[in-house]
Amino acid sequence: MLELLFEGFINVLFTPASLFALIGGVVIGVVLGSIPGLTATMAIALIIPITYYMDPVQSLIMLMGAYNGGTFGGSLAAILLGAPGTPAAAATVADGLGLALQGKAGKAIKMALSASVTGCLFSCVILILVAAPVARYALKFGPAEYTVLMVFSLTIIGSAAGNSMTKGLIGGVLGLLFGMVGLDRIASVPRFTFGVIDLAGGIDLVVMLIGLLALSEIFVQVESVAGGKLDAHLPPPKNSEDDKLSLKEYLANFKTIMRSAAIGCGIGALPGLGPTLASYIGYDMAKRSSKNRSLFGKGALEGVAAAESANNAVCGANLIPLLALGVPGDAMAAIMIGAFMVQGLTPGPLVFREAPDVVAGLYAGLILSNILLFVFITFAYKMFTRVARVETTIIFPVVFIFCVIGVYALNQSMTDLWIMLLFAAIGYVLTKFGYSPATLMIGFILSPLFEVNLRQALLISGSNPLVFFSTPITWVFWIITVVSVYKIVKSKKAAEEA
Amino acid sequence: MNIKESRVDQIGGIILGIFSLLLYFVIIPLEVGDTSKFGVSPRFLPQILALLLMFLSICQVISGYKKRGQEDQKIYTINPNELKLILKSLGVFIIYIIALNITGYLITTVVALAVFMFLYGQRNIKRIVLVSVGIPIAIYLFFTKALTMVLP
Numbered sequence: 001m002l003e004l005l006f007e008g009f010i011n012v013l014f015t016p017a018s019l020f021a022l023i024g025g026v027v028i029g030v031v032l033g034s035i036p037g038l039t040a041t042m043a044i045a046l047i048i049p050i051t052y053y054m055d056p057v058q059s060l061i062m063l064m065g066a067y068n069g070g071t072f073g074g075s076l077a078a079i080l081l082g083a084p085g086t087p088a089a090a091a092t093v094a095d096g097l098g099l100a101l102q103g104k105a106g107k108a109i110k111m112a113l114s115a116s117v118t119g120c121l122f123s124c125v126i127l128i129l130v131a132a133p134v135a136r137y138a139l140k141f142g143p144a145e146y147t148v149l150m151v152f153s154l155t156i157i158g159s160a161a162g163n164s165m166t167k168g169l170i171g172g173v174l175g176l177l178f179g180m181v182g183l184d185r186i187a188s189v190p191r192f193t194f195g196v197i198d199l200a201g202g203i204d205l206v207v208m209l210i211g212l213l214a215l216s217e218i219f220v221q222v223e224s225v226a227g228g229k230l231d232a233h234l235p236p237p238k239n240s241e242d243d244k245l246s247l248k249e250y251l252a253n254f255k256t257i258m259r260s261a262a263i264g265c266g267i268g269a270l271p272g273l274g275p276t277l278a279s280y281i282g283y284d285m286a287k288r289s290s291k292n293r294s295l296f297g298k299g300a301l302e303g304v305a306a307a308e309s310a311n312n313a314v315c316g317a318n319l320i321p322l323l324a325l326g327v328p329g330d331a332m333a334a335i336m337i338g339a340f341m342v343q344g345l346t347p348g349p350l351v352f353r354e355a356p357d358v359v360a361g362l363y364a365g366l367i368l369s370n371i372l373l374f375v376f377i378t379f380a381y382k383m384f385t386r387v388a389r390v391e392t393t394i395i396f397p398v399v400f401i402f403c404v405i406g407v408y409a410l411n412q413s414m415t416d417l418w419i420m421l422l423f424a425a426i427g428y429v430l431t432k433f434g435y436s437p438a439t440l441m442i443g444f445i446l447s448p449l450f451e452v453n454l455r456q457a458l459l460i461s462g463s464n465p466l467v468f469f470s471t472p473i474t475w476v477f478w479i480i481t482v483v484s485v486y487k488i489v490k491s492k493k494a495a496e497e498a
Numbered sequence: 499m500n501i502k503e504s505r506v507d508q509i510g511g512i513i514l515g516i517f518s519l520l521l522y523f524v525i526i527p528l529e530v531g532d533t534s535k536f537g538v539s540p541r542f543l544p545q546i547l548a549l550l551l552m553f554l555s556i557c558q559v560i561s562g563y564k565k566r567g568q569e570d571q572k573i574y575t576i577n578p579n580e581l582k583l584i585l586k587s588l589g590v591f592i593i594y595i596i597a598l599n600i601t602g603y604l605i606t607t608v609v610a611l612a613v614f615m616f617l618y619g620q621r622n623i624k625r626i627v628l629v630s631v632g633i634p635i636a637i638y639l640f641f642t643k644a645l646t647m648v649l650p
Binding site for chain 1: 503506510525530531537542543544550558574577580587592598599614615619620625629633641647648
């Protein structure tokens with residue numbers, strides 16, 4: 001395998017067309033990912049027609065470069081505008097923008113970059129070493145195991161609830177309810193569609209995120225305009241240190257980065273979960289084990305590192321089920337299956353025998369895309385941070401327009417724009433009165449995964465609730481959940497006493 | 499206008515309580531199809547969540563009631579000027595979305611950007627013209643030419 005991997009590196013680095021494909025993929029991914037509304041998945045969907053004219057390795061590395069670049073690109077908008085460029089960057093918003101508002105946008109971007117690259121490289125190593133065994137283990141996950149995993153994931157709501165657990169839980173319940181809008185995934189009957197045909201497919205996560213996080217945040221910030229604040233959108237760095245990330249700072253967060261990378265790998269290897277969930281779990285775990293817990297949500301470098309390492313670690317890890325089993329882990333992986341098929345290849349166990357050079361090239365391309373991403377952003381980040389120096393009277397209206405066009409471009413639907421506006425209003429009211437939009441979002445993301453698996457498990461078991469305690473994996477997740485709830489309650493009590 | 503946390507909790511709890519009752523007794527029966535062909539009914543989880551919401555809203559009202567006399571409770575401020583600006587922004591936003599379908603992307607966006615900038619205090623005409631014309635054209639070219647998407 002190592003020999004093939006070496007050949008893969010040589011092939012990518014010394015074939016100009018391959019190198020251009022990789023650079024093009026990364027740059028397109030970063031640019032599209034940094035525009036709120038345009039996701040990394042959309043970036044690779046838009047690149048697919050170009051790849052028809054390329055050989056398999058060039059085609060796949062361009063797509064992987066775009067996916068990796070797009071996943072990172074989302075954090076640029078999250079840090080500089082407070083609007084997640086992609087859903088995966090939603091967990092980065094609070095701390096990224098918090099740091100940017102302290103004049104540390106450059107430091108936040110560099111931490112996001114270092115954590116993303118480390119997370120993705122770690123997942124590449126895992127992908128190369130354990131693709132097949134991990135995928136075989138992931139196959140043992142049935143609906144019952146997924147349901148208990150989702151129950152564990154729901155404990156994030158308690159952790160993200162802020163000062164009031166009741167308000168946080170209310171946000172989570174509302175999020176779970178919003179996630180049920182559309183055709184029921186099992187019985188195919190409409191739920192909460194109110195006769196609107198466009199709602200049959202449910203509420204798009206991106207539409208909701210942009211409304212709830214980006215637009216509502218601008219409404220909150222617009223208040224400062226009313227207060228007569230007309231200076232730059234973000235303050236300049238107070239000193240040169242604010243714009244740099246020292247090796248000491250990186251190493252201080254290394255443990256967090258590696259923990260998140262491991263979480264991202266685990267989530268990425270399980271089909272259907274995706275980078276958004278990974279970033280929230282990574283962030284939550286970092287918050288729980290941090291000594292500076294109170295800084296989280298206000299500008300913690302550790303928070304940015306945790307979220308970014310976890311979401312980019314998914315990039316490599318979701319190739320594990322794709323390559324080893326032919327099972328797409330998320331929408332991006334499904335598009336990758338299409339890209340394989342365009343090249344006459346079928347992802348799955350046979351691809352290792354039929355086209356080992358393509359697999360090796362893909363591994364090499366993914367690793368090189370991280371190096372390219374690092375070099376590109378290191379040189380180009382100042383261009384992005386210029387956004388920070390633009391006046392609020394310009395930046396707010398421009399972000400408004402970007403949100404509208406980005407959301408419209410998703411499905412070319414005017415209904416999406418009204419839904420975005422509705423969530424902007426909800427987000428504004430929640431933020432204004434101390435409720436947590438983050439818990440609403442977590443509930444929304446987990447809702448379909450939780451409900452479908454719960455009902456499938458009950459359907460298979462003849463409505464026997466003991467199915468959720470039927471395997472060792474479910475027991476492991478129950479134990480983790482109980483420990484997690486205990487820790488949350490303990491930390492909330494400690495915070496109240498303090 | 500200042501509102502005490504206890505008041506916010508009580509009012510918020512009552513609104514959510516009414517909403518959860520509506521959800522359980524009106525919205526779910528009307529808006530969620532019922533079938534038990536596939537094991538658990540599609541109404542099962544929404545009903546549980548409605549009950550949970552009801553419970554949480556009661557908790558919030560009680561929490562607000564307990565905080566009534568406390569002096570260190572949080573104060574939420576609503577400034578009339580801020581509220582006016584947000585309502586104006588919302589108004590422009592709604593008109594912009596409606597107009598998008600009628601006058602198309604380019605003209606509507608140029609006008610909307612100029613109005614937003616003016617609303618937020620930008621008085622430099624050169625900047626208003628430059629940004630409100632330049633940005634929509636750049637976005638238009640990027641979406642329609644580079645991404646081959648159709649804008650309204």
